[in-house]
Amino acid sequence: MRELMDWVGIPVTEQAAVLASPPDEQQLTAAVAELRRDLGTLESRAWPADSGTLPLYAYLTILPEVLAWHAARGVPREVSQATMRQLGSRVRDGELIRPYWFGRHFRGSLYRLGRLQFDRTTRHGEPILDIHIPSGEPLTPEACDSSLTAARPFFARHFPAEDYKRAVCTSWLLDPQLADYLPEDSNILRFQRRFTPETVVSQADDDVTTFVFDQPPGAELPRRTTLERAIADHLANGNHWHHVTGWLPL
Ligand SMILES: CC(C)(COP(=O)(O)OP(=O)(O)OC[C@H]1O[C@@H](n2cnc3c(N)ncnc32)[C@H](O)[C@@H]1OP(=O)(O)O)[C@@H](O)C(=O)NCCC(=O)NCCS
Incomplete structure (x- = not known):
C-alpha cells in the first residue's frame, strides 16, 4: 500500500x-x-x-x-x-x-501528456479527445503546443482503432468574459484563443471557486492575483462565470 x-x-x-x-x-x-x-x-x-x-x-x-x-x-x-x-x-x-x-x-480513458490531459470520448459517433487542465503549473503556450502535438500520435499508436481528428474542451478557462480582466498575453487567454467556441454550457461560479481558490462555494475569496481579483469582483458585482465548450483540430 x-x-x-x-x-x-x-x-x-x-x-x-x-x-x-x-x-x-x-x-x-x-x-x-x-x-x-x-x-x-x-x-x-x-x-x-x-x-x-x-x-x-x-x-x-x-x-x-x-x-x-x-x-x-x-x-x-x-x-x-x-x-x-x-x-x-x-x-x-x-x-x-x-x-x-x-x-x-x-x-x-484519460492520459496526461505533458501539461494537458486527454480523455477518449465520442460525440455523435465521432471519436473526440476531451481536454482537461490539471492545476499545479503555469499553462504556458510552449507546454500546450507540446501536449497538443503529442496527442494524435499517442492515441493513434496505443488506440489504433480510434482516429482522433478533433479535441474539445469544456471549461471556465474558455469563458470570453475573462478577456475583460486578464492581459492579452496571459496564459489563460492564449489558451482560450486556440479554440473555436461552440456554446455556453453552464454556470461555473461554484467550480471556479473550487478550482482556483480550493474553497467551498460562498467562501470569502482572497484578491492576491489578477485572476483572483477578476473572479471575486465579477461575482461580487452579481455576474456569473460560465463553462464554455470549444473545439480545435488535432
Ligand atoms: C489554468 C492555470 C494553470 C493557469 O495558470 P497561469 O498559467 O498562471 O495563468 P495566467 O498566466 O493566465 O495567469 C494570469 C493571472 O492569473 C493568476 N492566476 C492564474 N491561475 C491562478 C490560480 N489558480 N490561482 C490564483 N491566481 C491565478 C496569475 O497569477 C496571473 O496573475 P498575476 O499577473 O497577478 O500574477 C491555473 O489557473 C490553474 O491551475 N487553474 C486550476 C485548474 C483548472 O481550473 N482547470 C480547468 C478545469 S475546468
Missing part, C-alpha cells in the same frame, strides 16, 4: 491518515469489482458523496490491473505515472476529494 501511495505521489503526511481508516472489506471488494467492470469502457462508477476512504482504497487496489491494461496497449510507464499522480494531489485528511473525477483515469 505504501509503495502504491508513493508511486501516485500521496504525501507521506497524508499516508498515515489513509492507513488509519481502512474501509469495510466487503464494500471494498464490491467497489473494486465495479472498477474492474468499467476498465476499458467509457462508463465510470458514481461514488456517493460520503464514501470516505473507500474510493482511494479501491483505486489503489485496482491500480496494478489498470497499469497492466495500459502496458498491454504499449502506454509508456511514465505516461501512466504522470496520469495517476493526480491522485496524490487530491488527498486531504486521508480521503480523496472529488473521487468521481478519477473514474476516467481508472477505466483507461
Whole structure:
C-alpha cells in the first residue's frame, strides 16, 4: 500500500491518515469489482458523496490491473505515472476529494501528456479527445503546443482503432468574459484563443471557486492575483462565470 501511495505521489503526511481508516472489506471488494467492470469502457462508477476512504482504497487496489491494461496497449510507464499522480494531489485528511473525477483515469480513458490531459470520448459517433487542465503549473503556450502535438500520435499508436481528428474542451478557462480582466498575453487567454467556441454550457461560479481558490462555494475569496481579483469582483458585482465548450483540430 505504501509503495502504491508513493508511486501516485500521496504525501507521506497524508499516508498515515489513509492507513488509519481502512474501509469495510466487503464494500471494498464490491467497489473494486465495479472498477474492474468499467476498465476499458467509457462508463465510470458514481461514488456517493460520503464514501470516505473507500474510493482511494479501491483505486489503489485496482491500480496494478489498470497499469497492466495500459502496458498491454504499449502506454509508456511514465505516461501512466504522470496520469495517476493526480491522485496524490487530491488527498486531504486521508480521503480523496472529488473521487468521481478519477473514474476516467481508472477505466483507461484519460492520459496526461505533458501539461494537458486527454480523455477518449465520442460525440455523435465521432471519436473526440476531451481536454482537461490539471492545476499545479503555469499553462504556458510552449507546454500546450507540446501536449497538443503529442496527442494524435499517442492515441493513434496505443488506440489504433480510434482516429482522433478533433479535441474539445469544456471549461471556465474558455469563458470570453475573462478577456475583460486578464492581459492579452496571459496564459489563460492564449489558451482560450486556440479554440473555436461552440456554446455556453453552464454556470461555473461554484467550480471556479473550487478550482482556483480550493474553497467551498460562498467562501470569502482572497484578491492576491489578477485572476483572483477578476473572479471575486465579477461575482461580487452579481455576474456569473460560465463553462464554455470549444473545439480545435488535432
Ligand atoms: C489554468 C492555470 C494553470 C493557469 O495558470 P497561469 O498559467 O498562471 O495563468 P495566467 O498566466 O493566465 O495567469 C494570469 C493571472 O492569473 C493568476 N492566476 C492564474 N491561475 C491562478 C490560480 N489558480 N490561482 C490564483 N491566481 C491565478 C496569475 O497569477 C496571473 O496573475 P498575476 O499577473 O497577478 O500574477 C491555473 O489557473 C490553474 O491551475 N487553474 C486550476 C485548474 C483548472 O481550473 N482547470 C480547468 C478545469 S475546468
